[in-house]
Amino acid sequence: MKVVKKLLAICFLLFGIPFSTMAVVDILNPQTTPKDKSDAIAALTILTLPSTAIGGWLIWSLAQQKRKEQALILEAEQKRISLIFLELVDNNAGSITVFQLARNAEISIKDAKQYLDDKAKEPNATFEVNEEGNMLYRFSL
Template sequence: MRTFQKSLANLCLLFGLSTLLLAAVYAIGSGDEFEPEDSAEAGVALVIFGLVPTALGGCLTWNRRHQSQQSTQTLALQQEQLFLQLLQNQAGDLTIIQFAAAAQIPIEQAKAFLDQKARVLNASFEVKDTGAIVYRFPL
């Protein structure tokens, strides 16, 4: 559905902006030969074939971007809630693998998230004999 919406928005913008550009070039290029009845017809064509598709494409693009921002915010909030829940369950000790598995995200992304949270919350680190890093968050 997102691909269809993106394609439709791009098509509307392409068609609408092309029509607006052609109408402007026609109006400018006509010069003195531009009759009043031609201007009325050109105005109607401009609105129907230029402004309407451009407005529709703009609305679809804005809507898609707004939905994307909302889903990103929702995902960040879910990760934050999961992080806090894991901290409570693990008494403040958390490894990258534990968080990555619980959040179902790549290890690199989990490490970046935990590093950022460690800086904000003044967490300490401990390296186990196995090489695993344990983040110790104060509760």
């Protein structure tokens, strides 16, 4: 469906924009006869402006659809990481390291640290440094 929308948008815009430009040039040209000007106005309003508007609307709807899909993907990823986080906290008696989350959730160390820092702002969360020098996040169960 996306491919069809893209092709239609391109076709409408490739027809609408150049012919709209030509019609406007004819309308603004002082040497154009009144009959040619009225024909150009008719072509502009009946054919080229609607074509350009439809092409623009199709492009806009494709962009909106892509934005929604990306939001759904991001939401699903956040849920996945949250479930892994909860499982790790449960399995480790409330403690978790950045490395554990990064490895299990298959995300970068930076993203895991940011996630745990955000989670540590919640009530009943603390953090400490373990014997190996790693930051250990503790969450009350």
